[in-house]
Amino acid sequence: MRARYRAERRFQLYGLVAIGLTGIFLVIVLADVLFKGLPAFTQHQFVFGVKVDAAEIDPNNTRKPDEIRAGDFQALVRNTLRGIFPEASDRAARRRLDGLLSSGAGDALRDRVVADPSLIGQTVRVSVLTSADADLYFKGLGTEITRRAGRGTATPSDTSGSIEIASTVTDFASDGTLTDAEPSQLVAINGGVVKLTEIRGNRAAGEVLLPLSSAAAAAPGSWQVVTYVTPESNRRVGDREVVWLERLKEMGAVRSTFNWRFFTAGDSREPELAGIRGALVGSALTLFVTLVICLPLGVAAAIYLEEFAVKNRVTELIEVNINNLAAVPSIVFGLLGLAVFLNFFGLPRSAPLVGGLVLALLVLPTIIIAARAALKAVPPSIKEAALGVGASHQQAVFHHVLPLAVPGILTGTIIGMAHALGETAPLLMIGMVAFIVEVPHGVTDAGTVLPVQIYLWSDLPEIAFQAKTAAAIIVLLVFLFVMNGIAIYLRRRFERRW
Amino acid sequence: MKLVTYATISALAVAGVAFAGAAEARDQIRIVGSSTVYPFTTAVAEQFGKSAGVKTPVVESTGTGGGMKLFCAGVGETHPDATNASRRMKKGEFETCQKNGVKDIVEVTVGYDGISVAQSKAGTPLKLTLGQLYLAIAKEVPGADGKLVANPNKNWSDIDKSLPNVKIEVLGPPPTSGTRDALHELLLEHGAAQIPALAALKKSDAKAFEKAWKSLREDGAYIEAGENDNVIVQKLVANKDAFGIFGFSFLEENSAQLRGVALNGVDPTYDNIAAGKYPGSRLLYVYLKKQHVGVVPGLDKFAAEYVSQKAIGEDGYLAKKGLVTLPKKMADDVRKAVLGLAPMTGDPLTN
Numbered sequence: 001m002r003a004r005y006r007a008e009r010r011f012q013l014y015g016l017v018a019i020g021l022t023g024i025f026l027v028i029v030l031a032d033v034l035f036k037g038l039p040a041f042t043q044h045q046f047v048f049g050v051k052v053d054a055a056e057i058d059p060n061n062t063r064k065p066d067e068i069r070a071g072d073f074q075a076l077v078r079n080t081l082r083g084i085f086p087e088a089s090d091r092a093a094r095r096r097l098d099g100l101l102s103s104g105a106g107d108a109l110r111d112r113v114v115a116d117p118s119l120i121g122q123t124v125r126v127s128v129l130t131s132a133d134a135d136l137y138f139k140g141l142g143t144e145i146t147r148r149a150g151r152g153t154a155t156p157s158d159t160s161g162s163i164e165i166a167s168t169v170t171d172f173a174s175d176g177t178l179t180d181a182e183p184s185q186l187v188a189i190n191g192g193v194v195k196l197t198e199i200r201g202n203r204a205a206g207e208v209l210l211p212l213s214s215a216a217a218a219a220p221g222s223w224q225v226v227t228y229v230t231p232e233s234n235r236r237v238g239d240r241e242v243v244w245l246e247r248l249k250e251m252g253a254v255r256s257t258f259n260w261r262f263f264t265a266g267d268s269r270e271p272e273l274a275g276i277r278g279a280l281v282g283s284a285l286t287l288f289v290t291l292v293i294c295l296p297l298g299v300a301a302a303i304y305l306e307e308f309a310v311k312n313r314v315t316e317l318i319e320v321n322i323n324n325l326a327a328v329p330s331i332v333f334g335l336l337g338l339a340v341f342l343n344f345f346g347l348p349r350s351a352p353l354v355g356g357l358v359l360a361l362l363v364l365p366t367i368i369i370a371a372r373a374a375l376k377a378v379p380p381s382i383k384e385a386a387l388g389v390g391a392s393h394q395q396a397v398f399h400h401v402l403p404l405a406v407p408g409i410l411t412g413t414i415i416g417m418a419h420a421l422g423e424t425a426p427l428l429m430i431g432m433v434a435f436i437v438e439v440p441h442g443v444t445d446a447g448t449v450l451p452v453q454i455y456l457w458s459d460l461p462e463i464a465f466q467a468k469t470a471a472a473i474i475v476l477l478v479f480l481f482v483m484n485g486i487a488i489y490l491r492r493r494f495e496r497r498w
Numbered sequence: 499m500k501l502v503t504y505a506t507i508s509a510l511a512v513a514g515v516a517f518a519g520a521a522e523a524r525d526q527i528r529i530v531g532s533s534t535v536y537p538f539t540t541a542v543a544e545q546f547g548k549s550a551g552v553k554t555p556v557v558e559s560t561g562t563g564g565g566m567k568l569f570c571a572g573v574g575e576t577h578p579d580a581t582n583a584s585r586r587m588k589k590g591e592f593e594t595c596q597k598n599g600v601k602d603i604v605e606v607t608v609g610y611d612g613i614s615v616a617q618s619k620a621g622t623p624l625k626l627t628l629g630q631l632y633l634a635i636a637k638e639v640p641g642a643d644g645k646l647v648a649n650p651n652k653n654w655s656d657i658d659k660s661l662p663n664v665k666i667e668v669l670g671p672p673p674t675s676g677t678r679d680a681l682h683e684l685l686l687e688h689g690a691a692q693i694p695a696l697a698a699l700k701k702s703d704a705k706a707f708e709k710a711w712k713s714l715r716e717d718g719a720y721i722e723a724g725e726n727d728n729v730i731v732q733k734l735v736a737n738k739d740a741f742g743i744f745g746f747s748f749l750e751e752n753s754a755q756l757r758g759v760a761l762n763g764v765d766p767t768y769d770n771i772a773a774g775k776y777p778g779s780r781l782l783y784v785y786l787k788k789q790h791v792g793v794v795p796g797l798d799k800f801a802a803e804y805v806s807q808k809a810i811g812e813d814g815y816l817a818k819k820g821l822v823t824l825p826k827k828m829a830d831d832v833r834k835a836v837l838g839l840a841p842m843t844g845d846p847l848t849n
Contacts (some may be wrong), residue, residue: 348576461727
């Protein structure tokens with residue numbers, strides 16, 4: 001007796017441990033995805049007053065939208081940034097400065113000017129996309145910065161180029177040459193910034209990164225020794241870029257906004273420009289095709305098998321096969337789709353239509369099984385009552401049994417759809433694992449789907465795509481939760497117990 | 499009843515639209531092939547789409563071999579216009595192409611990719627010869643009597659006293675990856691040849707030699723980390739004693755956390771790969787169907803964009819994406835050949 005109680009307690013304990021472990025794994029996965037993905041929902045932008053120069057964008061003074069659209073708006077933004085940091089005059093420095101801007105930096109300005117050509121010649125305040133590296137810097141992937149006020153009076157030898165700073169007391173850390181494998185030391189003095197390269201006692205030599213306003217002596221406390229804690233070789237943005245970005249931040253020219261672009265743009269190879277609109281629309285089109293095909297087919301098959309079919313060897317064989325089909329690995333359906341829809345019927349590759357057809361094959365067994373279970377759950381007395389008052393078999397099924405089974409059928413369908421929404425393997429074979437920039441407009445346009453987009457982004461070398469990947473996973477999970485939520489709601493709302 | 503009727507009608511309608519759509523002419527360039535070249539071709543496709551006024555090409559990632567199969571299957575709208583390849587087209591593939599009517603193929607040499615061995619910056623820096631790399635991850639190594647035995651090396655110091663006393667743990671690509679082919683052909687074959695006993699074997703029994711450098715150990719020292727190179731990067735960051743083998747662009751992108759391992763005394767740097775000094779560098783290719791030029795709008799312009807200075811030039815946007823660009827003379831030759839759409843003859847191809 002005691003042993004039996006012990007066994008029961010032990011079993012309950014196993015159960016609790018299993019639930020606990022599953023819960024922990026789930027929490028870890030969700031926390032990881034959220035932690036990585038949430039930063040991708042915001043984006044940093046520079047806010048500049050850009051002078052819309054007619055010479056750059058409309059040299060012939062036509063003011064025609066087509067002419068303006070072809071203008072070099074990127075150059076306008078670039079020139080504005082170069083105007084803020086005129087000291088970046090040589091080619092290498094300019095290239096580094098341009099690197100702070102996204103290659104789509106001029107897009108917002110272009111849209112505004114095309115819509116309102118009267119802006120040409122004026123100075124317009126616009127938001128400008130930062131490059132992925134600059135964006136990551138502001139999101140904390142840069143370096144910790146510590147500042148210490150200078151204790152002595154410091155005198156710079158010049159205002160630009162390679163200069164020397166002499167302090168009256170020992171203000172700089174250890175003697176020697178500074179390399180990029182140790183924390184960077186800089187001096188902010190007289191409105192400029194100097195990167196130190198060598199320290200000898202009270203004197204330090206360095207390169208001016210931001211020009212000083214004068215070479216006058218700075219009183220104690222009016223200048224600072226700034227340390228970028230992460231060594232330059234261990235981060236993506238160099239000291240120069242950090243100085244520029246920090247200066248822009250001080251000027252109030254940096255703004256963090258919600259990343260609408262993520263939901264309105266198609267795929268791109270630039271992380272800051274990439275969005276999931278194409279994949280969302282592709283998923284919607286694919287699921288639409290799947291639903292349109294497998295709901296009527298599945299329900300019709302279920303009704304026939306459950307209510308009309310004669311029970312014999314053949315129908316039994318069909319039943320067994322349907323159950324087996326539900327367990328076939330999804331890649332097999334992809335191969336089938338390749339052989340039948342692409343090679344035999346000659347349908348276009350990468351099209352949501354073919355994706356939908358393949359996924360319909362995949363979820364059809366699930367829907368048939370769910371629909372049959374729902375039909376079976378309707379008490380026979382209802383059908384018998386209908387038959388008893390003189391309804392035909394068909395009338396009894398369609399007027400009485402089917403309406404009562406609808407909630408169950410819908411639940412099964414939605415769960416089948418959610419399954420289809422998360423599939424990638426069968427789509428690989430029919431060419432939907434592809435880089436597609438344009439948002440598809442119809443079921444025969446090339447398109448991709450959300451899980452495929454996640455897979456493709458996860459494989460790219462750019463670091464910023466990791467956040468995009470996680471953000472896309474969050475969107476996919478939200479859709480799955482919503483679909484499952486609807487299924488649960490329908491079940492609760494319309495379920496009837498007998 | 500009505501519901502079912504409507505649904506059936508709409509299903510038929512969708513099917514109808516589909517067949518009508520299939521008969522329409524294709525106005526979009528379609529590219530298939532290697533996942534290694536994918537990041538570069540997609541970048542070109544995007545730039546091309548922004549400037550050329552035609553639809554942005556669709557680029558599929560199917561792997562080099564799968565891409566060749568699709569590319570060589572025939573001429574016409576249902577077949578892709580170009581394929582990416584992380585190795586040169588093989589003779590057999592060229593012959594299949596010819597047989598299926600794909601007569602004129604334009605070969606675009608895009609640039610170099612280096613497969614690099616890397617480790618976390620937190621680990622002890624390591625320099626390896628290719629022979630040492632072979633002894634670390636090959637399935638069979640020569641024993642004391644020169645005969646092949648199962649690889650007994652547990653720690654790096656078992657291979658050579660000068661190497662650290664740390665467990666051998668190398669993460670690398672699975673057999674389906676093009677990078678795996680490069681690992682065998684660029685690194686391990688040469689590594690095996692550096693070992694005297696194997697060099698002798700190469701002379702006496704070429705087949706056995708080939709088998710030796712084509713097999714990797716399966717006892718846990720070499721770990722297949724999947725097609726996704728980012729997974730290897732993350733694992734290296736988490737484990738300072740592990741080493742990873744992946745494409746150079748991933749090393750460059752993650753240079754804040756990872757350090758390249760020098761092979762035969764040469765560091766995996768951009769300059770060393772471009773100069774051909776680094777042993778793990780290979781050429782990347784894109785193949786175009788000349789017969790589709792003029793049929794699919796913009797294909798010739800796409801080729802021109804790919805070989806333009808702003809794409810594959812030293813300061814081009816592909817260099818920013820991690821491509822190691824061709825030396826100037828070679829790039830000029832490639833540009834000339836591609837702009838003239840000179841078809842390849844298939845003579846120097848190997849199997």
